[in-house]
Amino acid sequence: MEILYEDNHIIAVNxxxxxxxxxxxxxxxxxxxxLKEYLKEKYQxxxxxxxxxxxxxxxxxxxxxxxxxxxxxxxxxxxIFRDRSVEKKYWIITAKMPxxxxxxxxHYMIRKESQNKSFVYDREQKDSQRCELEYSLLSKSDRYxxxxxxxxxxxxxxxRAQFAAIGCPVKxxxxxxxxxxxxxxxxxxxxxxxxxxxxxxxxxxxxxAPVPNDKLWRAFEGE
Numbered sequence: 526m527e528i529l530y531e532d533n534h535i536i537a538v539n540x541x542x543x544x545x546x547x548x549x550x551x552x553x554x555x556x557x558x559x560l561k562e563y564l565k566e567k568y569q570x571x572x573x574x575x576x577x578x579x580x581x582x583x584x585x586x587x588x589x590x591x592x593x594x595x596x597x598x599x600x601x602x603x604x605i606f607r608d609r610s611v612e613k614k615y616w617i618i619t620a621k622m623p624x625x626x627x628x629x630x631x632h633y634m635i636r637k638e639s640q641n642k643s644f645v646y647d648r649e650q651k652d653s654q655r656c657e658l659e660y661s662l663l664s665k666s667d668r669y670x671x672x673x674x675x676x677x678x679x680x681x682x683x684x685r686a687q688f689a690a691i692g693c694p695v696k697x698x699x700x701x702x703x704x705x706x707x708x709x710x711x712x713x714x715x716x717x718x719x720x721x722x723x724x725x726x727x728x729x730x731x732x733x734a735p736v737p738n739d740k741l742w743r744a745f746e747g748e
Contacts (some may be wrong), residue, residue: 526559529589530732534598534725536560536576537591539734542711546581546590560592580606583682585697588615588716589734593724595652601724606679608615611721615674615684616663618713618741619693620703622670629662632690636681643686656680658687664745671745673717683713711737 527539538556540546546554561574577599579591593599605611632645633653648655657677664671670693674684683702686692689701695714697707707713720731736742 528718537732547578585712586714606686614717616715618696621693643682
């Protein structure tokens with residue numbers, strides 16, 4: 526487990542593909558529980574250790590995830606994320622160049638829990654939620670395109686669903702139309718950084734997650 530940031534109030538890790546942030550029906554041990562064990566051992570804490578889930582990241586995705594170490598920090602971090610007072614940067618790799626190469630996507634999304642999938646529409650639908658993001662093409666290779674994404678809303682599978690809707694599914698994302706999976710089961714969606722005012726110290730905090738140890742990711746990151 527790669528710790529990216531830690532103080533008395535919050536802790537951030539670089540999530541690997543396949544890890545889950547919070548417990549679900551699979552019964553697999555989530556990062557929240559792994560962190561409790563880590564903190565209990567590191568600080569020799571007796572009794573229960575508090576770790577609060579602030580936000581989530583899709584299981585096959587990678588990148589920075591922030592947790593709260595106290596209930597006070599969790600309440601304040603929840604407010605920060607709810608008020609969208611946080612800047613979240615994502616990187617994706619896709620096999621098709623977005624057209625135009627930079628812009629804003631606005632759709633209306635409906636989540637289907639039974640399929641664990643979200644569907645996007647150009648116009649508002651019954652029970653739909655507005656979703657919005659900005660993107661820009663950073664680089665390209667012979668076969669792939671490297672895109673930076675800023676979320677303005679935080680909907681279920683938002684980046685994956687919106688880019689699939691414009692014909693640019695995330696590399697490896699079979700659920701949203703990628704023709705092939707990645708060998709390790711990951712998708713090329715990486716939560717690159719989060720930036721926010723610290724809930725207690727009131728200082729700007731920016732947490733950056735290195736990309737996965739993969740030739741394609743490394744090639745783009747190094748440019």
